[in-house]
Amino acid sequence: MRFPEDVPVLTDGSITLRAHTTADVEPAYEACQDPQMQQWTTIPVPYLREHAVSYLTEVIPAGWRNDGSFAWAIEYDGRYAGTIDLRDTQGGQGEIGFAVAPWARGxxxxxxxxxxVVRHAFDVLGWNRVVWRAYVGNWGSRRVAWKAGFRHLVTVAGGGLQRGVRRDEWVASIGRDEELEPQGHWWDVPVVEGDNLRLRALRPDDADRVVEACTDERTQHWLAGMPSPYGRQEAEAFIEGRLENSASGEGVSWAITEPGSDLLLGNVSVFDLRNRIDATMGEVGYWLHPQARGRGVMTEAVRLAARHAFTPIEQGGLGRRRLVLYAAIGNKASAYVAEANGFTLTGTARAASPRRDGSFDDLLCFDLLSTDSRGESGPRSTE
Ligand SMILES: CC(C)(COP(=O)(O)OP(=O)(O)OC[C@H]1O[C@@H](n2cnc3c(N)ncnc32)[C@H](O)[C@@H]1OP(=O)(O)O)[C@@H](O)C(=O)NCCC(=O)NCCS
Structure with missing residues (x-):
């Protein structure tokens, strides 16, 4: 192919993809000063003007001429906004890479x-599959890939190489006959306002409170699956894991907070939302910081979470038909929360709740249907 004559111009009326020109060097150089660009791509750091010159005027044209890689300048709002490329990895397959200047994001x-570009890969280049790769934690890129229909996401430990250092990588792909539309849910974690509480997404700065709550003796006793010892690393992994849960469609978790202080009082989650047998159910789980116990906090938090869970998906909820909740037999406070919210005790599963000492407790099994009365006026004290 000849550069730039043979570079196809692609447009959807809102953005235009075209061949790079020397006028793009300066804005590309500026965009590459952005810390996120440096964090999530393989560009040289520090990024010098000469890097932009050689990439735009030598590397990109050579890619087109050799039919090996195809990079377009993205024009948005009449300006150069970023670069997107396809790299042929042969055998009817290739990889996509992209970056946009900070001013044009969102x-x-x-x-x-x-x-x-994916349509171009299938319809013009004749590829069968396009592969997307990003370092683990690049949520913006993952969201783009999800919105464009990439699927079969896996994490490859050490799969990426950035400036000589191995990093864990997400990999997903899309095949030529697959829809360029999101697969599965990426749940929102909306702020839910109650009378006395506010549910919001967990944040990295909740980590200290999470450690306090999860090192508590009773939390550790009743939630035997929780790591022990539980330190900052575990809390940070838990918080990052909440993003993974909502992005993968597995569940939604909230920090329970008081409207005034915004201090984390506990966690409430609705999970198992991709259950293979019944995709209309969800399980409710929770824990509370010791300082927040005994005053009805979890009863209200579960009420708010259940309300959101039963709200139809079209109205921003989780579209659940049935919720389940399990409490080990001696965990009276937890059973109380279920009953105060109108859950029905459906039975006792024998020796179903593992303890840290290797023994097993019986497990109380509760459920709540969307058609049940929710016990909204239930008593408020738990202990
Ligand atoms: C990733 C990147 C390309 C996204 O570009 P963009 O034009 O902002 O993408 P879009 O606006 O089409 O979509 C971004 C989506 O990600 C979401 N998003 C951004 N940051 C997010 C985060 N930290 N967590 C969750 N979602 C996030 C946005 O809200 C938006 O979703 P929405 O439209 O549903 O609200 C851009 O941020 C970028 O260039 N980053 C640095 C370079 C890079 O990471 N390149 C990819 C390497 S694999």
């Missing part, structure tokens, strides 16, 4: 660009 630019 407007759907990259999702549109990815869709245009």
């Amino acid at each position: 407007h759907g630019v990259m999702t549109r660009a990815v869709k245009l």
Whole structure:
């Protein structure tokens, strides 16, 4: 192919993909000063003007001429906004890479660009599959890939190489006959306002409170699956894991907070939302910071979480038909929370709740149907 004559112009009316020009060098150089660009891509650091010059005027044209890689400049709002490329890895398959300047982020630019380029890969280049790769934690990129229909996501430990250092990598792909639309749910974690409480997404700065709550003796006793000892690393992994849960469609977790202080009082989750046998059910789980116990906090938090869980998906909820909740037989406070919210005790599973000492407790099994009365006026004290 000849550069730039043979570079196809792709547009959806909102963005245009075209051949790079020397006028793009300066904005590309500026965009590459962005810390996120440096954190999530393989560009040289520090990024010098000469890097932009050689990439745009030598590397990119050579890619087109050799039919090995195809990079387009993204034009948005009349300006150079970023670069997207396809790299042929042979055998009817290739990889996509992209980056957008900070000023153009969050407007759907990259999702549109990815869709245009993936269609080009299938319809013009004749590829059968396009592969997306990103370092673990690059949620913006993962969201773009999800919105454009990439699927079969896996994590490859040490799969990425960045400036000589191995990093864990997410890999997903899309095949030529697959829809360029999201597969599965990426649940929102909305703020839910109650009379006395506010549920919100967990944040990295909740870590200290999470450690306090999860090192507590009673939390450790009743939640035998919780890591022990439980330190900051475990708390940070837990918080990052909540993002993974909502992104994968597995569950939604909230920090329970008081409207005034915003201090984390505990956690409430609705999970198992991808249950293979019944995709309309969810399980409720929770724990509370010791300082927040005994005053009805979890009863209200579960009420708010259940309300959101039963709200139809079209209205921003989880569209659940049935919730289940399990409490080990001696855990009276937990059983109380279930009953105060109108859950029905359906039975006792024998020796079903593992303890840290190797023994097993019986497990009380509760459920709540969307058609049940929710016990909204139940008593408020738990202990
Ligand atoms: C990743 C990147 C390309 C996204 O570009 P963009 O034009 O902002 O993408 P879009 O606007 O099409 O979509 C971004 C989506 O990610 C979401 N998002 C961004 N950061 C997020 C985060 N930390 N967690 C969850 N979602 C996030 C946005 O809200 C948006 O979703 P929405 O439209 O449903 O609200 C851009 O941030 C970027 O260039 N980053 C640095 C370079 C990079 O990471 N490249 C990819 C390497 S694999």
